[in-house]
Amino acid sequence: MAAAQPLNIVKMKKMKQDGIPLSMITAYDYPSARLAEEAAVDIILVGDSLGNVVLGYDSTIPVTLDDMVYHTRAVARGAEHTFIVADMPFMTYHSGITEALQGIRRLMQEGHAHAVKLEGGAEIADTVRAAVKAGVPVLGHIGLTPQSVNQIGGYRIQGKDAADAERLMRDAKALEEAGAFGIVLELVTEEVAAAITSELKIPTIGIGAGRDCDGQVLVYHDVLKYTSDYMPKRFVKTYGDIGEQIKQSIGQYVDEVKKRSFPSKEHVFTADDSVIQALYGKVASEKTPEKVTSK
Numbered sequence: 602m603a604a605a606q607p608l609n610i611v612k613m614k615k616m617k618q619d620g621i622p623l624s625m626i627t628a629y630d631y632p633s634a635r636l637a638e639e640a641a642v643d644i645i646l647v648g649d650s651l652g653n654v655v656l657g658y659d660s661t662i663p664v665t666l667d668d669m670v671y672h673t674r675a676v677a678r679g680a681e682h683t684f685i686v687a688d689m690p691f692m693t694y695h696s697g698i699t700e701a702l703q704g705i706r707r708l709m710q711e712g713h714a715h716a717v718k719l720e721g722g723a724e725i726a727d728t729v730r731a732a733v734k735a736g737v738p739v740l741g742h743i744g745l746t747p748q749s750v751n752q753i754g755g756y757r758i759q760g761k762d763a764a765d766a767e768r769l770m771r772d773a774k775a776l777e778e779a780g781a782f783g784i785v786l787e788l789v790t791e792e793v794a795a796a797i798t799s800e801l802k803i804p805t806i807g808i809g810a811g812r813d814c815d816g817q818v819l820v821y822h823d824v825l826k827y828t829s830d831y832m833p834k835r836f837v838k839t840y841g842d843i844g845e846q847i848k849q850s851i852g853q854y855v856d857e858v859k860k861r862s863f864p865s866k867e868h869v870f871t872a873d874d875s876v877i878q879a880l881y882g883k884v885a886s887e888k889t890p891e892k893v894t895s896k
């Protein structure tokens with residue numbers, strides 16, 4: 602039987618037309634990607650949230666292109682049959698189209714991403730257009746754009762007043778017009794996200810943007826509470842508590858090592874008496890720990 606083909610951007614548009622929701626989750630390494638693929642997610646995003654949830658930074662700003670290439674490549678090894686989108690990190694697509702295309706080339710050729718995501722609206726439309734012209738599927742990202750968090754003044758909900766709603770709609774249309782195959786709407790009021798979704802022909806994928814988007818995306822570590830200092834977020838639903846399970850399991854392991862109850866008989870490899878005889882001149886049954894250590 603032929604291996605399953607990843608979803609593609611033509612099918613994604615058709616899914617919007619048919620009212621079939623798109624599921625997207627972030628992943629950053631081989632095991633997370635593999636598990637996401639086995640769980641039949643439609644799209645994996647190698648998000649620059651990598652900075653927060655994997656690398657221990659307090660924002661996405663320190664994440665580099667090298668970080669993204671390295672992690673995208675690991676994800677691609679783990680999810681060979683899933684459509685993979687990789688984030689272009691902070692300030693890698695603002696100094697000119699040539700620089701942007703070089704970064705995108707690395708994410709796709711070295712990282713093996715199928716598509717890239719860029720944060721921003723009308724102001725990056727020319728870059729999106731150039732990438733699309735070069736044959737690159739581009740996912741837009743508007744609303745709360747974490748790379749601009751210092752400019753926005755924190756993680757604030759977007760689209761709360763008429764001017765903001767109009768700006769978001771303008772940005773969404775500019776990205777669609779530039780050739781983006783879809784747009785992530787992050788922390789956008791439900792009504793504004795719904796209006797953008799119905800106005801566009803390309804799918805919207807929401808995170809904290811309500812129930813009417815064409816798809817939803819969540820961060821892997823949020824879905825699973827995969828951290829010891831998980832901060833509940835209203836727009837996130839947690840489906841597991843892996844952090845607690847990991848802590849308990851490691852704690853139990855440490856305890857058993859300290860009590861010498863691990864390893865037990867079923868975890869050890871044994872040698873024939875002849876081997877022990879050759880080493881110590883006695884068979885194992887005659888050997889005591891004291892005699893062994895005094896050798």
Ligand code: KIV
Pocket residue numbers: 627646647648649650651688742785787808818820
């Ligand atoms: O980096 C990321 O994980 C993202 C999602 C929150 C959409 O951009």
